[in-house]
Amino acid sequence: MSSVSTLDITPVAPTRIRDLADADFRAAYGCDRFTASVIVNRLKYAVGHMSTAFLREAFSPIIRDWYDFACTVSGPPEQDYRMAVVSNSLTPFLGTMPDAVRNTVEEYGPDRLAPGDVLICNDPYRGGTHVNDVLFTRPVFADGRIVSFVSMRAHQLDMGGTVPGGFSATKRDVYENGVVIPPVLLWSRDEPVRSTFSLIFDNTRWGAMLLPDFKSVHQQLRLGERLVRENIERYGLAAHLGALAYSCDTSAELMREALARVPDGDYTGSARIDADGLDDTVDYTVHVTLRKRGHDIEADLSGTSAQARTCINCGVSDAKTALGVALTMLLDPAVPFTSGTWRHLDLVAPPGTLLTALPPEGAPMMFWEASGALIAAVFDALNPFLGANAVGGDYGSTNTHNAHGIRPDGTPWTSATQCGGEHGPWGATKAGDGDSYTVLFNLNNLDPATETIEHDAPVVLLRKEHAIDTGGPGAHRGGAANLKDSLWLTDADHHLSPFRTREPSGVGADGGQAGPTGAMWIFPPEDGGERPAKLVPTTPEVYARSVPVAGVLDPETKTLDPENGAYHHFAARKTWRTTPGSVLRCLTNGGGGWGSPFARxxxxxxxxxxxxxxxxxxxxxxxxxxxxxxxxxxxxxxxxxxxxxxxxxxxx
Incomplete structure (x- = not known):
């Protein structure tokens, strides 16, 4: 339950950037307002240009179809590597990139870097997210010193480990998780470092797919460096550095003003993840206490469950990102993501929890699930006190699907994050009904085209539709759950990860009702055939012959029964094996409603x-x-x- 205790504190607001006199602005930022705005927008163009080119050239489907990468521009060491500009791409990367760049460069040594170098690292404990996400950062030099970093983080389809593609909740430690790359050079003065390439490509199953993407990353970083240098040549180094500071200060100011709208007090909230990848004897609770004082909030994660026995954990940088996402979504979605977004946020993060995992046992792989639960906990803490500004909950878990197998001609295939419940509904707000087909609050990516999915793997998407009566009732209705059926044409090994089917994640707001929970089933082929006799209906009687994967289901009919059913643990089988003609059905949770349903x-x-x-x-x-x-x-x-x-x- 949420609780609040109010305090009588009247903070003194600092001078706003918009109130600075022109002379004071120039003294603070080394240029006038117009020039600072132009430089920041030119840098936004630079990361947008890098993103567009990379998206066009990418070979890996998770980059090409999911937009699973990000581009940023950061300041030099003397500006503490503050991230000033980000691409419109994957949100978990944007919050962790400042820490990742700083930690990677500082460990390697900024004095050892030269023009044309590209430094990489994929260690979640150094830079957040998981081992499949590789950071590439390139210094920008001017007048013989580092004045910026242009960086990309891109998901690599496979980085070794026990599960092809990586997406699985069953791995126990960092050694099973995949190869860990400390801060090392990938290119030295624009020449490839053979030993680093060998380390990576000796450990990945799909090197032929990764290699052209690596080369493209190199070219996008060179492009970003050139565009940054053009700014410096046109406007001067002082203006460039000032514009970086201005961009971060603007975000900090907007967040400060958003926080000021929350009454001072202590707010507590929680959210649960059903289980880990071993059994269903342990559930995991994320707990947060928000202490709001003046223009600042302290988020205390004390009380959060100890780190999981499998790789469903996230690191402290991911928790920090989730905190920023939750507060911007609830208070002001217009706050740009820069390092300044977190200036007025403090995170109290005890080590060794689900949100602050430590090696070697606390491996992060499905990191967005734990960090997403923190977003839900912040919503739980603040929604009761936001009234009409409260926001309904989303579908809670990507229900990630990861499969692999061998085609009849002997070639291997993989399908990652395409055929589960990776997309689903949001909750409603005072502005209107919740969107019924998007991504989790803490993600920001594309939806792969059906034709692409069927081209890349031996699968046919039979159904991808909204499910009836699954949006949380309210004056504004929550988004409807998504129902997806996929037909598998060869033998396949599936790793399935629906993390939140025990209780609603799409909680209601301001009197709205929660959206119902979802589930996942496998329908074996009928009569031993290799294809289903017909499209699997959605009527209740068909579920009796299914194999339940996850959800609270009636023991006999295997239909949803959240009140009296039995919970099915998503990793009851470490690998779900199917024969040709099997159908995987995924039903996401529904989005939460907003306002009284009888006011609709x-x-x-x-x-x-x-x-x-x-x-x-x-x-x-x-x-x-x-x-x-x-x-x-x-x-x-x-x-x-x-x-x-x-x-x-x-x-x-």
Whole structure:
């Protein structure tokens, strides 16, 4: 439960950047306001240009189709490597990149770097996220000294370890997780370092796919360096460095003003992850206490469960990122991500927890699941006190799918993060209904095209649709859960990771109701054949022949039964093996509703019934709206029985 104790503190607000006199602005930032804005926007163009080129050239599907990378521009060592500009890409990278660049460069030694060097590191404890995410950073020199760093972090499809592709919650320690690369040079004065390339490509299963992406990263870093140097040549070094500071200060100021809208006090919240990859005897709780004083917030993670027995943990940099994501989403989504975003945030992070894992046992792989639970805990802490500004919860877990196998011609294949519940709904807000098909709050990526998925792996996507009656009821409805069926054409080994099916993650806001929990099933081929006899229906009777993977299900019918069902642990089998013709079904959780369901406009309920977001039964049960007609065969003939609706709402 959330709690608050208020304090009577009246802080003195610092001078705002927008209130600075022109002379004071120039003294602070080495240029005028217009020039600072131009330089920052030119740097945004630089990282956008790098991203576009990399996306166009990428061979790896997780980069090409998921946008699983980020580009940043940071300041020099004397500016503490502050990250000033980021690409519009994967959010967990943006929060961890300042620490990753600083820790990597400081450990290697900035005095050892030369023009044309590219330094890399993928250690989660040094820089956040997981071993598949490799940091590439390149110094920018001017007047014989480092004046900036242009950096990219890009997910590599495989970095060794016991599971091809890496995505699995069953690995026990860093040794099973994958190869760890400390800060080393990949290019020295623009010449490849053979020993580093050999270290990586001796440990990856798909070197032919990684190599062209590495070469592309090198070229994008060279492009970024050239664009930064062009700014310096045009506007001067003082203006460039001042603009970097201005960008970070602007984010800090916007976050400070957002925090000021929260009453001073102590706010507590929590969220759970169902289990780890061993069994269901241990569940994991993320606990946060937010102490708001003036323009600052201290987030204390004390009380969070000890680090997991498997690789579902995250590191402290990921926790820091999640804190920034949660507060910007709740208080001001317009705050740009720079190092300044966290200036007024303090993190109290005891070591060795689910959110602050330590090696060797505390391996981070599925890091976004634990950090996403921290976002949910912050929502739990603040939502009760935000009133109309509260935000409904999202679908909670990517339900990540990772599979591999051998084609009939003997060639290996892999499919990662494409055929599970990687996309799903958000919760509703005061602005409107929740989006029904997007990514978790702490992600920001694309949705792979169906044609691409089917090209890259022996799979056919049979169904990808919204599920009826799965959006949390409210004056604004939560986004509907996503139902995805994938047909596998060869033998396959699946690693499946739905982490939050025991209780709703899409919690309601400001009187809205929670979205229901989801589940995952495997339907073996019928009659021993290699293809299903027909498209697997969604009616209740079909589930009896399924193999439950995750969810709270009726023991006999194997349908969802969150009140009285039995919980199925997602890693009851370390590897879920299927034969040709098997169908994997993933149903995500639903998004949370906002506001009282009986305050929803009956016309919107009618539209939901027509669009099959809500059933006729659900309209009456959840919204008190009586709809007549047939939504499937005559959607335009649906009507509201206004008299019956008025009577039903009055009784409720």
């Amino acid at each position: 406009d009956p016309k919107k309920v009618l539209a939901d019934v027509r669009d099959e977001y809500v059933s006729i039964e659900g309209a009456a049960r959840d919204y008190g709206v009586v709809v007549t007609g047939d939504p499937h065969f005559d959607p335009e003939g649906l009507r509201i029985d206004e008299e019956a609706t008025e009577a039903l709402r009055a009784r409720r």
